Amino acid sequence: xxxxxxxxxxxxxxxxxxxxxxxxxxxxxxSVYWYQQSLDQGLQFLIQYYNGEERAKGNILERFSAQQFxxxxxxxxxxxxxxxxxxxxxxxxxxPQGGAEKLFFGSGTQLSVL
Amino acid sequence: xxxxxxxxxPLSVPEGAIVSLNCTYSNSAFxxxxxxxxxxxxxxxxxxYTYSSGNKEDGRFTAQVDKSSKYISLFIRxxxxxxxxxxxxxxxxxxxxxxxxFGTGTRLKVLA
Numbered sequence: 001x002x003x004x005x006x007x008x009x010x011x012x013x014x015x016x017x018x019x020x021x022x023x024x025x026x027x028x029x030x031s032v033y034w035y036q037q038s039l040d041q042g043l044q045f046l047i048q049y050y051n052g053e054e055r056a057k058g059n060i061l062e063r064f065s066a067q068q069f070x071x072x073x074x075x076x077x078x079x080x081x082x083x084x085x086x087x088x089x090x091x092x093x094x095x096p097q098g099g100a101e102k103l104f105f106g107s108g109t110q111l112s113v114l
Numbered sequence: 115x116x117x118x119x120x121x122x123x124p125l126s127v128p129e130g131a132i133v134s135l136n137c138t139y140s141n142s143a144f145x146x147x148x149x150x151x152x153x154x155x156x157x158x159x160x161x162x163y164t165y166s167s168g169n170k171e172d173g174r175f176t177a178q179v180d181k182s183s184k185y186i187s188l189f190i191r192x193x194x195x196x197x198x199x200x201x202x203x204x205x206x207x208x209x210x211x212x213x214x215x216f217g218t219g220t221r222l223k224v225l226a
Contacts, residue, residue, distance in 0.1 A: 002157060002159070004157070033214065035216075041218075042202075042216060042217065042218035042219060043158070043202065043216035043218075043219075045213070045214055045215065045216075048212075048214075055212070056211070056212045056213070056214075058213075088155075090157055090158075092157075101146040101148055101163045101165075101206055102148075102160050102163065103150075103158075103160065103204075103214070104160070105157030105158050105159070106157050107156060107157050108155075108156075108157055110155075
């Protein structure tokens with residue numbers, strides 16, 4: 001168990017809908033990362049937050065947004081869902097100092113858009 | 115061209131074999147190099163990380179980085195069926211735009 005908690009584990013929804021994925025980082029970790037994993041694209045970096053502030057942005061669509069709350073949990077919001085958004089979404093956290101290279105991943109949320 | 119290239123496999127080897135997994139990269143700004151293991155439907159798990167060129171050993175695993183060739187490797191000695199998983203290389207660029215990039219992963223199957 002990595003200590004990173006993601007909910008829900010599975011999500012089935014329809015095109016055009018909006019969903020929220022939730023992540024709680026390991027105790028003491030200030031950074032949260034979101035990744036999307038699909039069979040043909042591998043792990044794609046979406047966005048990183050550090051102590052509530054956006055730190056880095058990757059290939060995140062405008063339909064997607066995220067935030068990190070004062071208690072350090074994070075939410076990834078996906079809207080106007082399309083079939084191609086079906087993927088595994090992972091959250092990861094890293095230690096606050098000298099450990100940015102060590103990502104601890106949650107078990108992921110499997111999103112299916114029908 | 116992707117910044118990080120990794121052969122997707124699958125790679126099948128008999129139990130006890132030495133496994134060699136590799137990644138190449140194109141961005142000279144990558145400074146940290148990691149290997150993750152991912153079992154089916156699970157989150158990736160960090161195996162090893164290195165900062166500089168050279169070798170780093172941890173039990174049956176050896177990570178090798180050659181910055182001059184932009185090439186990294188992971189060797190697994192005495193491979194076991196429990197090593198069957200997807201192995202992802204990852205790299206961090208800290209100069210310019212911060213990036214934590216993963217390879218697409220190599221599927222490994224160790225046959226008993």
